[in-house]
Structures are given as C-alpha cells and as structure tokens.
Amino acid sequence: MRPIDALRRRLRERRRKLLRLVTNTEDEILALDTNVPAELEEEAQEARLATVLVWLDDRITAEIEAIDHALTRIERGDYGTCEDCNDPIPVERLHILPAATTCVHCAAAREATARMRAAS
Ligand SMILES: [Zn+2]
Structure with a gap:
C-alpha cells in the first residue's frame, strides 16, 4: 500500500469515529433537555455540562472539516x-x-x- 493510501484510510477511519462521537454528544444534550425538573444546583451543573458538550461538538466539527480538507487535497493531488x-x-x-x-x-x-x- 502506498503511504498516501494508508493516510487516506486513517483519515476516513478517524472521520467515521468523530461522526459517531458527534451523534453521541447530541444524544446527551437532548437527554439533558428532557430531564425531569431538577433542583437549582443540578440545573447549574447541567448547564455547565451542556456548555462543555457544545464546546466538544465544535472541536469535533472543526476536526472533521480539517479531515475533509485533507481528503480533498488527496483527490486534487496537492496533499x-x-x-x-x-x-x-x-x-x-x-x-x-x-x-x-x-x-x-x-x-x-x-x-x-x-x-x-x-x-x-
Ligand atoms: Zn511551510
């Protein structure tokens, strides 16, 4: 296998993994929203957790974009x-x-x- 093929495969595998992560994160955010009314303290904690999850989601999305960019460059030949x-x-x-x-x-x-x- 050429090195570029191995790298392309790794990029695709990483992309799949990240997409699964995004789906899981979205499920968790949805789960937070549908929770039964909580005590104030718990609500604050949930808000913090939601912030962390959204931040994580942004990071994952940015990495997927970087991977897509790399895959495009492989196709174009300037990778x-x-x-x-x-x-x-x-x-x-x-x-x-x-x-x-x-x-x-x-x-x-x-x-x-x-x-x-x-x-x-
Ligand atoms: Zn340079």
Whole structure:
C-alpha cells in the first residue's frame, strides 16, 4: 500500500469515529433537555455540562472539516504540500497529524500570529 493510501484510510477511519462521537454528544444534550425538573444546583451543573458538550461538538466539527480538507487535497493531488510555503510536509509529520496542511515551521508561524491576535 502506498503511504498516501494508508493516510487516506486513517483519515476516513478517524472521520467515521468523530461522526459517531458527534451523534453521541447530541444524544446527551437532548437527554439533558428532557430531564425531569431538577433542583437549582443540578440545573447549574447541567448547564455547565451542556456548555462543555457544545464546546466538544465544535472541536469535533472543526476536526472533521480539517479531515475533509485533507481528503480533498488527496483527490486534487496537492496533499502533503505546505499551504503556506509550498514545501513538502515530511511524511513523519503526516503520520502523526494526517490532516496537517502546513509544515512545522509554518504551523508555528500561524500559531504565533493567532496568539498575537488573541493578545491584542
Ligand atoms: Zn511551510
């Protein structure tokens, strides 16, 4: 099997797993809504839990989008090339992070920019 086929399979498997997680999370949020009236303290706890679940849901959705992006790039044939500097992304990095779209240097640069934006 070519390395890219193995990576594609891993991306697809991860995507399936994440979709299952999203479904489970949505079920849990629904379950919270249909609960019998609770004491105030329990309600506060449920609100906190719901916030965590929504946050988790956002994270999972973002990762699924990143995976879809990587799969599109595989189909297009530009998978494994850094989006910022066009250098090839080392295979070792892709094995750890199959959905990576940038090399380590550009990823660090992006992070630094995001941190600066968050701080200002
Ligand atoms: Zn780069």
